[in-house]
Amino acid sequence: MRIDVVTIFPEYLGPLDLSLIGKARDSGLLDVGVHDLREWTHDVHRTVDDTPYGGGPGMVMRPEPWGEALDALAPEGGARLVVPTPAGQVFSQAMAHELAAEPRLIFACGRYEGIDQRVLDHAASRMPVTEVSLGDYVLFGGEVAVLVMCEAIVRLLPGVLGNADSLAEESHANGVLEAPVFTKPPEWRGHPVPEILRSGDHGRIARWRRDEALLRTAQRRPDLLAALDPGILDKRDVAL
Numbered sequence: 001m002r003i004d005v006v007t008i009f010p011e012y013l014g015p016l017d018l019s020l021i022g023k024a025r026d027s028g029l030l031d032v033g034v035h036d037l038r039e040w041t042h043d044v045h046r047t048v049d050d051t052p053y054g055g056g057p058g059m060v061m062r063p064e065p066w067g068e069a070l071d072a073l074a075p076e077g078g079a080r081l082v083v084p085t086p087a088g089q090v091f092s093q094a095m096a097h098e099l100a101a102e103p104r105l106i107f108a109c110g111r112y113e114g115i116d117q118r119v120l121d122h123a124a125s126r127m128p129v130t131e132v133s134l135g136d137y138v139l140f141g142g143e144v145a146v147l148v149m150c151e152a153i154v155r156l157l158p159g160v161l162g163n164a165d166s167l168a169e170e171s172h173a174n175g176v177l178e179a180p181v182f183t184k185p186p187e188w189r190g191h192p193v194p195e196i197l198r199s200g201d202h203g204r205i206a207r208w209r210r211d212e213a214l215l216r217t218a219q220r221r222p223d224l225l226a227a228l229d230p231g232i233l234d235k236r237d238v239a240l
């Protein structure tokens, strides 16, 4: 997979060099390019914003630099343009899987009050465009959202996570939250590890984890429980 990110704050994307994303890049599983939008400005002040037509607060990002940036990065299309925005569809694990299947993504990081809509409309003539929101709260710009989405997407790429099993069991992978986790010591500040986890009885351990996961989901995310396919619940779950 190749990911390109266009931003006026390239240093914000420094974390894309670190940890598992950095390892994915080093191992050739992922190519990443971070580009300063101001490369595509031509005035002495390297201007990327202007006042909004129709009035309103703040400034809007000018279309010209974005148009030239996307022309340079994807002259023939061949990528999905992902644009973080408060007005986007909410990002989810399902969307992470969809985006992880793309050969190439270009993330457009807006600032100010957003990017001139014509940039997205024009790009849509040669590539799919997806406007995405992290959730119902307001950020200063798209960079943080891109870091979150890149982490969620890259960890799904084959070969990135050593133990593929962890993908199957994690929250939002099978519609319920995961069970609590524990490690040594067996007791810590008066808190013991649940005895069953040290019993070696893998059948009972799996059942305990299932019960804990359903309990947590019922307590914290009843919306997920309501959306569960009844087919994945067995009669013992119903008794819970």
Ligand SMILES: N#Cc1c(-c2ccc3ccn(Cc4ccc(CN5CCCCC5)cc4)c3c2)n[nH]c1N
Binding pocket: 056, 057, 084, 085, 086, 088, 109, 110, 111, 112, 113, 114, 115, 132, 133, 134, 135, 136, 137, 138, 139, 140, 141, 142, 145
């Ligand atoms: N993903 C994601 C996000 C973002 C996000 C993503 C990308 C950009 C680019 C710029 N901003 C700042 C901003 C802040 C408020 C408004 C709304 N204004 C209201 C008054 C009239 C004008 C529009 C627009 C733009 C961004 C915010 N916020 N929250 C998420 N989950």
